[in-house]
Amino acid sequence: xxxxxxxxxxxxxxxxxxxxxxxxxxxxxxxxxxxxxxxxxxxxxxxxxxxxxxxxxxxxxxxxxxxxxxxxxxxxxxxxxxxxxxxxxxxxxxxxxxxxxxxxxxxxxxxxxxxxxxxxxxxxxxxxxxxxxxxxxxx
Numbered sequence: 423x424x425x426x427x428x429x430x431x432x433x434x435x436x437x438x439x440x441x442x443x444x445x446x447x448x449x450x451x452x453x454x455x456x457x458x459x460x461x462x463x464x465x466x467x468x469x470x471x472x473x474x475x476x477x478x479x480x481x482x483x484x485x486x487x488x489x490x491x492x493x494x495x496x497x498x499x500x501x502x503x504x505x506x507x508x509x510x511x512x513x514x515x516x517x518x519x520x521x522x523x524x525x526x527x528x529x530x531x532x533x534x535x536x537x538x539x540x541x542x543x544x545x546x547x548x549x550x551x552x553x554x555x556x557x558x559x560x561x
Contacts, residue, residue, distance in 0.1 A: 429466050439556050444549045445475070448482075448556045455479065476510050476541045482557040489550055501548035509542040 426447060427438045435449035460477040468474030480488075488506070498504045 425470060426467075429470060430463065432466070437560050439560060441549065441552050441556060444545070444552075445543075446545070446549065446553055446556075448553065448560060450560065476543055478508050478510065478543060480508075482554055485550070486554055489554075492547075495547065498547065501551065502546045504547040505544045506547065506550060507542050507544045511541075 426440055430438045430447055430449055434453075435451055438447055438449040440447045460479050464474050464477040467477070488508075492504075492506055494504055
C-alpha cells in the first residue's frame with residue numbers, strides 16, 4: 423500500500439492513510455479537489471500496477487450519510503455479509519419500484535433494477551465502518 427500512498431501524494435493529497443487490502447484510502451486535499459482527479463488516480467494505478475480500476479471519491483460525511491441510509495444493517499449476523507455497491511454514474515432509468523420491492527423482500531440483488539453494465543464497486547459493511555474511523559484518526 424506504500425505505492426498507493428505515493429501515487430496519491432503526487433497529485434497533491436496529504437496525510438494519506440490506506441485500509442490494508444481494501445483499496446480504500448483516506449486523504450486530505452489542501453485546496454479544492456481538481457476536476458477529473460478520479461480518472462487521474464485510476465490512470466496512475468493503471469500505469470503502476472497494470473490495471474485501471476474505477477475510482478470513486480467520497481467525502482467522509484457523504485459516506486456516513488450513505489451508511490446511515492443503508493437497509494439491511496439490522497438484519498446481518500456478521501458485517502461481512504452485507505455488500506454495499508457504489509455506482510460510477512446514476513442509471514438513466516432506474517426502476518425505483520423494483521428497488522423498493524427488493525428492500526421489502528430483503529434481497530441483496532439490485533442489478534436488474536439499476537441496469538446491467540453500470541460500472542461500480544462494492545464494499546462489505548465491515549470494510550465501510552473502518553473508513554470513518556480512519557478519517558477520525560487523522561484529526
